[in-house]
Amino acid sequence: KNQVEQSPQSLIILEGKNCTLQCNYTVSPFSNLRWYKQDTGRGPVSLTIMTFSENTKSNGRYTATLDADTKQSSLHITASQLSDSASYICVVTPGGYQKVTFGTGTKLQVIP
């Protein structure tokens, strides 16, 4: 069964600090992996998308890494800001006609 597991479930960090969120998946075959940011009460917004052959992708202060051999991805946030407070969702798209698999997300709170 295709699964995506994220850790930690929640995280509180001080403004200005860095943090790393983890995503492990068992989806196979693999097409791509996305990280989304979802503010409370709003729809998810795509941060990065990586295919099998890519191992890092940056979007401003957000850097995603992918290790397709160990089936792990991480999202690193540098110099966190209060506006980074949100849920971060890892989404894996399988190959073929299988359904997209979502992680349950990491809820990040950045405090002053």
Next chain:
Amino acid sequence: KAGVTQTPRYLIKTRGQQVTLSCSPISGHRSVSWYQQTPGQGLQFLFEYFSETQRNKGNFPGRFSGRQFSNSRSEMNVSTLELGDSALYLCASSLNGEQYFGPGTRLTVT
């Protein structure tokens, strides 16, 4: 380009009633997917439509149905509402594998 729009944004219904949610995709996007999001379950896939045809379906009961019109707008219907149907319902339109989500409709069933 305007983003994905969903109406209504908030809805309160009572058990046993039915509800219809609407989604207008980004212009030019022909694929529309629907998701249910609850705090405990995260995002759960409901169904996907492409060119008015249901292309994929999640594991939800038959009370959940949808359709897509020739202009790619989509509707989702839930009949005989249950308390557990309270959730944020998200619609996403896709082009070239990239999904763009709408703001969602917050449904509360009392």
